[in-house]
């Protein structure tokens with residue numbers, strides 16, 4: 001059990017509220033977010049990553065989960081924010097998030113997005129390619145400003161994670177390759193232009209990574225690069241952003257490091273390597289997304305049809321599925337689940353939990369042992385705070401689920417459930 005989860009009267013409680021009551025009050029499927037756990041994770045990062053330098057930054061990766069209320073929490077906790085699109089930027093702006101603390105990512109920001117970001121006053125762009133450096137410079141010039149940017153480098157590190165969420169290897173759509181001195185060429189390009197200013201370097205090796213080793217390699221590779229830039233071009237890089245990707249617990253066998261251990265290993269290695277290379281240590285940044293919000297989210301579903309295929313399998317169908325959580329179908333991601341209204345139920349059995357979409361691959365959990373479920377039971381799928389709501393869809397014209405924040409016995413809807421009207425409201429009849 002994560003964060004404020006408790007078992008009381010044989011029911012699952014989060015934030016001091018019964019999930020059965022939440023399901024009853026707001027309907028299902030329902031994303032429930034444990035506000036205290038989100039804030040605790042933010043604080044643990046802020047505390048442990050700023051230890052050797054108060055200028056070190058923790059930048060929340062909004063792609064994991066972003067709404068106006070989430071931006072407000074991130075701001076109250078003092079983190080910076082990573083956005084990857086005009087839409088995420090707009091959400092941050094509307095929430096009142098300090099725009100100078102926003103980092104704008106992405107491998108193909110459109111001219112419109114660049115223009116919007118410069119107009120709103122985004123603090124830092126993470127430039128991904130030569131086209132973008134030139135575009136940012138051109139638009140900044142037209143607007144009469146100088147735009148700070150980091151260059152995203154592909155450091156050539158293979159992290160052990162699903163191939164769809166690996167990004168650090170040499171063959172990647174992201175960033176400037178470290179091969180053939182392309183990085184130096186990019187730095188020179190920025191230095192030669194009048195309306196962009198080089199703030200530092202960025203890299204990101206992938207997501208849901210448990211090993212610390214690839215991060216330590218990343219630190220070494222990037223600091224050597226920084227030394228090279230200083231020696232060859234006389235330019236001192238003062239921010240090194242190491243990206244995000246720190247793994248979390250989803251199911252038995254997952255063994256993540258604590259936030260504290262993770263941060264302190266990175267800081268220690270950075271200090272050692274910069275000493276060895278005899279260069280000043282730049283300020284460091286990290287971009288956690290999943291590890292801030294992942295375990296803080298739980299999705300509640302109501303069980304509907306139950307079907308036993310004799311001698312083969314029992315399917316328990318819920319009222320959501322790949323529309324609210326695409327991760328099992330997309331990455332074979334695995335989750336843990338509990339029967340929220342009957343934690344210690346009788347007659348345990350192995351079942352497969354299926355979604356309601358017209359798609360055989362819409363299976364949430366394969367072969368999980370649960371107390372015997374009945375139609376009307378509430379299932380709670382754990383650790384769904386990251387990349388579920390943010391990757392949700394309207395496939396089969398299923399309205400998106402509501403998101404409710406819980407804390408100290410109180411609940412608040414931070415994103416209302418979509419209605420059928422919402423679903424057709426951009427459509428135009430013949």
Ligand code: LLP
Pocket residue numbers: 061063064082105165204206207208243244245246287288289290291327331386387
């Ligand atoms: N920084 C950059 C540049 C990133 O590309 C990402 C994630 C992060 C930070 C945050 O990574 P995190 O700490 O959340 O792992 N949809 C996939 C994950 C895609 C991650 C994309 N980039 C999933 O559901 O597993």
